[in-house]
């Protein structure tokens with residue numbers, strides 16, 4: 001059994017540490033802060049069994065025009081952000097071509113299909129069942145045409161990937177969820193997805209489980225990583241830690257570390273914001289407002305409204321227009337009260353142009369492993385890709401898993 005360093009304690013890193021520990025390895029998990037305080041903290045908290053197909057970049061001129069002119073609240077952008085990410089965005093555009101996207105989705109769907117089953121034993125062992133609701137999520141439509149088109153697409157997803165849904169009229173759904181104040185044109189209820197009322201707490205509970213099973217949780221800067229004669233070393237506050245393998249699970253910070261080792265990873269940094277609001281009538285299930293690019297779900301801290309993507313330069317100041325616009329638009333359907341006072345959170349979805357995360361050994365460095373790029377679904381997929389990575393490290397994957405892990409391997413990416 002090997003000594004292994006896992007760098008980064010978000011959902012992906014903590015899941016990796018647990019998966020490797022379960023296989024008998026001695027794992028040290030290093031983060032510069034507490035587990036689950038960054039991207040994995042403020043997301044919408046949905047374990048998205050329904051997300052069989054990753055978000056491609058729309059290629060029709062109408063949608064691109066609505067992004068360009070700021071009419072859509074799904075995506076905002078700044079010139080500097082788009083310029084910085086231009087090569088990655090161009091590659092994303094090419095990967096989003098229908099045939100390519102369909103091929104990518106065939107792999108992606110195998111990951112999301114396992115997600116709730118891979119979380120389940122961790123939730124139980126971590127004693128975190130109180131954070132989880134197993135009742136799906138809904139997409140809400142104000143336009144009948146958009147609802148009908150997506151309902152037909154939901155049928156297709158059911159046929160192709162076995163994802164289950166119900167399509168309901170707005171009036172019928174409102175009978176089910178009295179929190180709705182108006183009648184939408186229609187609602188799609190994805191029944192297999194789960195939601196979490198405090199995503200950061202779930203990551204923290206997984207980290208506690210790892211430590212309780214004898215894993216080492218250390219504070220340190222991953223940027224101190226160096227290659228040694230027999231493996232890898234990182235400096236932590238307590239001591240220098242050496243190991244045979246090092247797994248980079250730094251989410252959106254992964255490319256900057258790997259650049260030092262000669263890897264140029266194109267990443268699209270999709271920033272998102274959230275705010276919590278008081279409400280006397282929380283929705284029964286999280287709601288994706290399809291017309292306004294926000295997700296609203298009840299969390300421990302209040303009604304969390306989380307935004308779509310802002311393509312801005314890294315380090316750009318917070319711009320809350322997307323959040324404000326989404327909140328205002330959604331208030332025709334939900335009672336949304338005063339904003340809960342708290343420091344403004346933002347996080348960055350670490351998106352790769354090929355839309356599949358990387359989980360495998362670095363092509364030119366023995367014992368260095370990549371595990372990042374989970375984009376819109378890292379909270380969902382952490383335990384699943386962690387199991388594949390751990391199995392690959394051990395050589396214990398079955399044929400199907402092995403084929404899938406080949407697809408995620410950095411060695412097979414252009």
Ligand SMILES: Cc1cc2nc3c(=O)[nH]c(=O)nc-3n(C[C@H](O)[C@H](O)[C@H](O)COP(=O)(O)OP(=O)(O)OC[C@H]3O[C@@H](n4cnc5c(N)ncnc54)[C@H](O)[C@@H]3O)c2cc1C
Pocket residue numbers: 007008009010011012013030031032033034035036037038039040041042043044045046047048220221222223249250251252253270271272273274306307308347348349350372373374375376377378379380381
């Ligand atoms: C608004 C929004 C909503 C979302 N909603 C969902 C959702 O509903 N469902 C879903 O599945 N996904 C969702 N996502 C995506 C999901 O949050 C991310 O894919 C996921 O959190 C990425 O996890 P990670 O562990 O890779 O990164 P992170 O959670 O960011 O973890 C990276 C860790 O690395 C550490 N780190 C960074 N640099 C260093 C360093 N130099 N030294 C030491 N440590 C370092 C950080 O402290 C951090 O703990 C959403 C994202 C956003 C922004």
